[in-house]
Amino acid sequence: MISLPVSVARRTFLQNTGIGLGSMALTSLWAKEHRASQAPTEPRWRGILNPPHFEPRAKRIIWLYMAGGMTHIDTFDDKPKLTELHGREMPESVTKGQQIAQLQGKKLNCFAPQHPFRQWGQSGQSIAEIWPMLGEKCADDLCIVRSLHTDAINHDPAHTFMNTGTMIAGRPAMGSWLLYGLGTESESLPGFVVMVSTGKFGQKQPIAARQWHSGFLPGQFQGVEFRSTGDPVLYVGSPKGVSLRQQRDVVDAVQKLNGLANNRYDDPEIATRISQYELAFRMQSSVPDLMDVSDEPDHIFDLYGTRGGDGSFASNCLLARRLAERGTRFIQLYHRDWDHHGAVKVHSAGTAKEVDQGVAALIVDLKQRDMLKDTIIVFGSEFGRTPMAQGDGRDHHLAGFTMWFAGGGFKPGFNYGATDELGYHAVENRVSVHDVHATLLHQMGINHSQFTYKFQGLDSKLTGVEEARVVQELLL
16 A cells, blocks of 8 residues: 655655646636636735724824934923033932943033023923924924933834834834734835935934834834935836836736635735735835925925935935825834934034924925824934933933924923933923823824734733823823
C-alpha cells in the first residue's frame, strides 16, 4: 500500500512541478472575467467603528510634531520667577529625587526664559515674541495646555510613548489606531501620512519609521511617509514604456493570485497585500495630483511663504491641507530641529522662525475653507526642556511641558493648567499623554476605554491600562 503525504512543503512542490502548473493557473485566471477566481474589487476601508461610538466633533487630525523636545520655557510658558533667580542654584526642594538626563549629578543653576513674552489677541494668550505670525494671526484659535507630563526622559522612548501610548516598541501608532477604527475618506490616498522636514538650527533629531508603524494591527494601517522633495513615494510612477492599462493588467493578475491564496489561508497579511496593491495603483494618479500645487492661487503661496516642493515645514503644511481636503484621516508633520542642548536662545528663535509661518498659514487656510471646525491641529514635542542651564542650553525634561490644540471642538483662546513658578513640575490640572490620546479619540467619536484590539490574549488599547481621562475642560 502506498502512503501519500497529506501536505507538501512549498519548496518541494515548486521543485517537482516547475512552471507547468503555474502557467496553467495563470491561463485559467486570465481566461474569463466572470470566473470565481477573479479578485474582488477592494473598497476603501471604512473602519470597524461604523458608526463611531458617538457623534464626532472632528473628522481628521493634523499633528505638528516638534521633534527633539521644544523648550516650553522659551516659547509658551513664561516664568518671571525664573528670570529673577537666573544664575542662582536651583532649590534642592524642586529637583531632589527627580529623574534628570544629562545634568544628573551636576550643579543645577536657574536659567531664565531667553525670549520676551507678550499678550496676543483678544484672549491675551501669553506667547514668546519668537512666534510673531502665530501670535498675531492665531492666538485666539489656540487652546494651550501648560501642564503636560510624560514617563520617558530620553528621545526615542519618549517619541514612542507620545505616538503609541507606551514605551514598548512595536505597538500601533495613534494614526494606525484611528485608521483601523474609523477608516479613511479617500479612495486613492493613504489614510495615515507622515512628512519630515529639517532646517538649519538645533541638533537633528532622528525619527524612525517605527513611530508610525501599525504594530500588532494589520499592516494596511501603517503610516505612509511622503518625502518632502522629489518623488513623494518611491516607484509611484509607471516604468517607462508601461501604460496605465498594462499596469492595471499586472495589478489585476497579482490580485487574483493573492485572492486565491487568501481564500485558502485567510491570512490577514495577504488581505493587507490585496488592499495595498489596489491603493498603490490608485496612488499613481492621485499622488502626482496632490503634489502638483500649480493650481494654488498666489495668495496661498504668499500665506505659506513657499511655492511648494522645497522640503520646508511650510511646504509640508500646504500639502497637509491638500491631504486633509482629499480625505486623509491622520497627517503627522515632524520638524526635527528642536534638540537644543546648547545655544538655546539662538536655536529656539531660529527653529521657531522655520515653523511659525507654516503653522499660522495652516490655521488661517483651514479657517477660510471652513475646515478648522472639523480638523484638530495638535502642536507639541515628546517632552520639554529643563529650567536649569546646560551651559547655554537646556536638558531633557519630563515633569512639565506645553502642548496646544486648535479646531475640532477645542476651546479657542483658552489656556489650561500650569507648571510651578520655575517651570519644573506640572502642578495645576495635570494632563498625561494618555489623557491627550483619550481626549483626541473622544473628539473623533471614539470612547477610548471601549476601543480595543485583542493581542496575545489581552484587550490592548491606545490609552493603556492606567487610568486616562477625557479632559472635558478643553472642549466646547
